[in-house]
Amino acid sequence: MSGGKKLSNSELIGDAGIALIHGKINAMGHAWRAQNLDAGIDGSIELRDPATGEMSNRHLLVQSKASNNPFPGETAERFHYICDERDLEYWMKASAPVVLICSHPKSGEAWWVHIQSYFFEPARRADRRVDFTKSTMGLAGDITGHLFAIADPEGRAHTPAPTRRPEKLTSNLISVHAPELVLSYATKARTPGEVYKAQRDSGLPFRHDFALSGGRLWTWSEVDGTSLGDQVLGFPDAHEIDAIATEDAAGERLAVRLLNNALRDDLNDDCAFDRERHLLYVRATEDLSIRKWHTGGSNSRTIFKGYPSKTDRSRISYYRHDALGWQFLHVDDTWFCAITPDYYYSWDGRRESKRSASLLANIKRLDHHAAVRQQTVMWASILCGEGNLVDAPRSRLLEFGQLQTFALDRGIDDAAWKRTTPTATAPEQPVLDLFEESE
Amino acid sequence: MRLALIDEPDLEFANGSRHTDPRHGISFYGPADLNSSGPRTIRVGIIGPKDAIEGVKKWLDKSRSPIAAKRSHLTGLFMAFPGFDTNTGFRSTIVWDSRLERTIPASALRRLDGLNPLAAIQAAVDLYDAELTALNEEPSCDVVIVCRPDDLPEQVMTNGNPDKPWEDPKLEAVGANFRALLKARSLKTSRPIQIIRRDTWDPSFKPKDRDERRGQQDEATKAWNLHTALYYKAGGMPWRMTRTAQDLTSCYIGVAFYRTTDGETLQTSVAQVFNQRGDGVIVRGAPAKQSKEDRQPHLTEADAKDLLVQSLARYRSEHRTMPARVMLHKASSFTTAETSGFRAAADAERIDLLELVWLPHHDSVRLFRPGEHPPLRGTLLSLTEDRHVLYTRGSVPLYRTYPGMYVPTTLPFRPVDVESSAEEIAAELLMLTKMNWNATQLDGRLPITLRTADSIGDILKHLPDGENPAPRYAYYM
Numbered sequence: 001m002s003g004g005k006k007l008s009n010s011e012l013i014g015d016a017g018i019a020l021i022h023g024k025i026n027a028m029g030h031a032w033r034a035q036n037l038d039a040g041i042d043g044s045i046e047l048r049d050p051a052t053g054e055m056s057n058r059h060l061l062v063q064s065k066a067s068n069n070p071f072p073g074e075t076a077e078r079f080h081y082i083c084d085e086r087d088l089e090y091w092m093k094a095s096a097p098v099v100l101i102c103s104h105p106k107s108g109e110a111w112w113v114h115i116q117s118y119f120f121e122p123a124r125r126a127d128r129r130v131d132f133t134k135s136t137m138g139l140a141g142d143i144t145g146h147l148f149a150i151a152d153p154e155g156r157a158h159t160p161a162p163t164r165r166p167e168k169l170t171s172n173l174i175s176v177h178a179p180e181l182v183l184s185y186a187t188k189a190r191t192p193g194e195v196y197k198a199q200r201d202s203g204l205p206f207r208h209d210f211a212l213s214g215g216r217l218w219t220w221s222e223v224d225g226t227s228l229g230d231q232v233l234g235f236p237d238a239h240e241i242d243a244i245a246t247e248d249a250a251g252e253r254l255a256v257r258l259l260n261n262a263l264r265d266d267l268n269d270d271c272a273f274d275r276e277r278h279l280l281y282v283r284a285t286e287d288l289s290i291r292k293w294h295t296g297g298s299n300s301r302t303i304f305k306g307y308p309s310k311t312d313r314s315r316i317s318y319y320r321h322d323a324l325g326w327q328f329l330h331v332d333d334t335w336f337c338a339i340t341p342d343y344y345y346s347w348d349g350r351r352e353s354k355r356s357a358s359l360l361a362n363i364k365r366l367d368h369h370a371a372v373r374q375q376t377v378m379w380a381s382i383l384c385g386e387g388n389l390v391d392a393p394r395s396r397l398l399e400f401g402q403l404q405t406f407a408l409d410r411g412i413d414d415a416a417w418k419r420t421t422p423t424a425t426a427p428e429q430p431v432l433d434l435f436e437e438s439e
Numbered sequence: 440m441r442l443a444l445i446d447e448p449d450l451e452f453a454n455g456s457r458h459t460d461p462r463h464g465i466s467f468y469g470p471a472d473l474n475s476s477g478p479r480t481i482r483v484g485i486i487g488p489k490d491a492i493e494g495v496k497k498w499l500d501k502s503r504s505p506i507a508a509k510r511s512h513l514t515g516l517f518m519a520f521p522g523f524d525t526n527t528g529f530r531s532t533i534v535w536d537s538r539l540e541r542t543i544p545a546s547a548l549r550r551l552d553g554l555n556p557l558a559a560i561q562a563a564v565d566l567y568d569a570e571l572t573a574l575n576e577e578p579s580c581d582v583v584i585v586c587r588p589d590d591l592p593e594q595v596m597t598n599g600n601p602d603k604p605w606e607d608p609k610l611e612a613v614g615a616n617f618r619a620l621l622k623a624r625s626l627k628t629s630r631p632i633q634i635i636r637r638d639t640w641d642p643s644f645k646p647k648d649r650d651e652r653r654g655q656q657d658e659a660t661k662a663w664n665l666h667t668a669l670y671y672k673a674g675g676m677p678w679r680m681t682r683t684a685q686d687l688t689s690c691y692i693g694v695a696f697y698r699t700t701d702g703e704t705l706q707t708s709v710a711q712v713f714n715q716r717g718d719g720v721i722v723r724g725a726p727a728k729q730s731k732e733d734r735q736p737h738l739t740e741a742d743a744k745d746l747l748v749q750s751l752a753r754y755r756s757e758h759r760t761m762p763a764r765v766m767l768h769k770a771s772s773f774t775t776a777e778t779s780g781f782r783a784a785a786d787a788e789r790i791d792l793l794e795l796v797w798l799p800h801h802d803s804v805r806l807f808r809p810g811e812h813p814p815l816r817g818t819l820l821s822l823t824e825d826r827h828v829l830y831t832r833g834s835v836p837l838y839r840t841y842p843g844m845y846v847p848t849t850l851p852f853r854p855v856d857v858e859s860s861a862e863e864i865a866a867e868l869l870m871l872t873k874m875n876w877n878a879t880q881l882d883g884r885l886p887i888t889l890r891t892a893d894s895i896g897d898i899l900k901h902l903p904d905g906e907n908p909a910p911r912y913a914y915y916m
Binding site: 120124137146149153154159162169170172173325327338340364373376407408410 | 440441442444446447454455456457458459460463464466467468504505506507508514515519521525526732733803804805806807808809810811812813814815818820822823826834836837839840841844845846
């Protein structure tokens with residue numbers, strides 16, 4: 001039998017327990033300090049702001065209880081630990097918060113409890129028993145916020161804040177330059193329906209860039225020789241659009257109506273108008289084949305496409321058209337258009353599908369932030385006239401500028417927010433073609 | 440145009456401690472009224488079918504112990520429920536008393552089966568109301584849990600409007616709903632009710648009128664939400680708005696409108712009045728008229744004045760003091776007559792500072808960040824001095840995600856007559872979005888002044904004109 005110096009198993013396990021705590025606290029970004037003279041406290045944690053590295057000078061005292069055997073009453077869900085009376089008395093009179101950590105060093109598991117708050121109730125104090133629930137008391141993950149709250153119970157807990165970093169946010173506001181003048185003519189027409197009927201009768205191309213108000217027909221350009229020619233009486237008066245817009249609420253509404261109708265007229269070759277939903281949607285191709293829009297580089301976006309029926313692949317169930325909702329705003333003497341990407345579902349390339357409601361609900365569940373941003377940028381480029389969908393270019397009444405951008409000095413580290421569990425490594429949803437679903 | 444980011448406001452918990460998030464604050468510190476008037480025991484009455492009473496009691500008993508958080512990498516968003524017990528979390532406990540259990544016989548519920556939906560709902564409400572009245576005689580009850588009948592056909596799936604095929608076919612009320620009708624009846628009793636559906640405590644239950652695609656909340660979140668509502672309804676204050684010594688004593692009033700009956704064009708005004716700590720009362724006002732100009736409901740000058748005078752009187756009787764400042768949020772724009780009426784009321788009541796802000800229903804302006812996540816909650820875009828949009832829903836650093844399903848929309852606001860800056864108004868709005876005791880996520884879209892206007896209207900429309908509604912907000916949530 002050897003008479004040499006020995007280290008007991010329990011000392012080794014105790015040391016492993018301390019090492020386990022050290023590792024876990026270190027991984028959370030805080031400082032662990034072991035205490036050499038141990039009288040019921042094995043060490044302390046100094047909390048540190050993991051984002052800035054700043055030390056808080058807030059300390060927690062730690063007592064470790066490590067065992068590779070099960071704790072009393074241990075199951076997969078829980079166990080309990082009876083504290084020694086002298087330990088408990090010593091911990092309760094500490095001026096700093098005391099944390100008891102029970103661990104199984106071999107499996108790397110640890111659970112913790114804040115002693116002073118747990119034994120605040122006299123009945124529990126008399127019992128000396130801590131009931132650990134494994135699922136809610138694990139020393140796992142990042143419990144920084146909770147530790148800060150314990151270390152500074154009267155103060156403001158450390159909570160993650162936006163990261164200091166410059167970010168450029170793009171709005172859906174695109175600046176608009178409209179002709180300075182609009183014309184108003186006397187007219188006998190009382191409703192837009194009458195004007196459209198007369199246009200149809202004229203056999204000339206339709207004009208949408210008009211509005212009726214105050215017994216006059218307002219339009220962006222002269223009507224002579226156009227389908228509106230027969231609808232007016234006499235010569236026009238010219239008005240500044242900005243003056244109309246700032247005159248009163250009714251004037252602003254008229255100006256907005258004129259701008260709405262100008263946009264409809266400008267995009268008429270590429271987009272049809274749906275009055276009920278007040279949106280413009282991409283017209284179907286003549287043969288109902290796919291239509292794409294070039295979005296830069298080698299990327300393109302499908303903006304019109306038919307989807308076959310699940311039960312009969314030879315039959316098209318519905319067509320999806322990209323669509324545009326919009327609103328003109330007069331801000332500080334400048335016109336802007338707020339653009340809102342949307343969808344239109346037809347069953348024949350024109351008339352609305354009966355399943356439109358559920359199809360819209362489905363796609364809006366899929367469309368996340370990045371997808372909507374991409375669509376907004378695409379519509380901005382269409383409005384800017386960076387190419388028509390149809391071949392023949394045409395002049396437009398409205399000139400669109402760029403989407404307005406804004407700078408912010410705080411933002412998000414998107415990469416750091418990504419999930420870190422293995423399931424998260426699945427590819428992100430594609431942004432440009434989310435729409436390959438069939439019915 | 441300018442862009443700013445408003446810091447996430449803190450909430451106050453036990454002993455003046457602070458945290459931005461309700462669940463973290465309760466877990467770490469305890470409820471705001473821990474050392475004052477907070478209920479340390481909640482005496483609960485319960486009404487329902489026998490098996491439902493047993494099921495709810497079992498579920499609540501289980502919730503005395505901690506409930507693990509949903510398994511997710513979003514550990515800030517999904518928090519474990521600490522257990523509803525005197526040593527943890529709310530530091531309170533639920534107490535049962537067999538005298539406070541009122542069973543609805545299964546035979547009585549079976550008799551509802553043959554009735555048409557509307558008659559069945561009304562008969563069910565009568566059954567429960569009789570038990571509510573009986574419980575009202577019991578002195579030692581703080582809040583009543585109502586186990587709703589499982590298969591009350593109060594909603595039917597419409598085929599949608601053929602003229603508007605893009606609108607979702609949706610579940611529509613059959614003319615009345617059990618919740619609103621019973622809550623209206625409960626206004627005459629002396630304690631609030633909490634209605635629980637079977638799917639809250641029985642995860643295997645699939646309601647007939649519920650969209651299958653809608654996922655269930657995880658167990659811990661359900662426990663958080665239900666216990667927070669119970670604690671508040673029992674007279675507790677889970678969390679408060681923070682204020683500094685320099686802040687004027689403020690009263691927040693939301694003026695909204697509801698239709699008295701379905702399809703009715705005439706709308707009635709309602710004011711939700713909160714003190715600076717978030718304690719609320721409800722005041723019903725006069726009918727409004729829809730303006731031909733902007734198609735929004737508006738009050739006459741006299742009615743506007745009367746509504747604010749009544750609101751301040753109710754405030755005084757609840758809080759024994761008058762505020763130095765009133766911030767009035769309104770769901771429709773302010774006419775000159777309304778502005779004059781509100782101002783006249785403030786002058787008559789000697790309120791130093793009255794601020795008027797219009798909160799439009801919608802604004803089409805949006806912002807996009809370059810990354811995957813939408814703008815941060817608190818992002819404020821000021822288009823002009825009197826037109827702003829605030830992201831009250833958006834990415835939340837504490838949650839490390841955007842905790843919503845759809846691309847978030849903004850809360851627009853338009854200062855009409857104010858002393859505060861847009862940033863100060865936005866910070867208050869952000870704070871008021873957190874004063875919601877029906878949920879424990881920190882990011883409600885609407886401030887509490889207007890958030891529950893629809894459901895309050897739903898309840899009030901069943902109350903006869905001459906009858907005064909119960910004042911406490913707890914009766915309506």
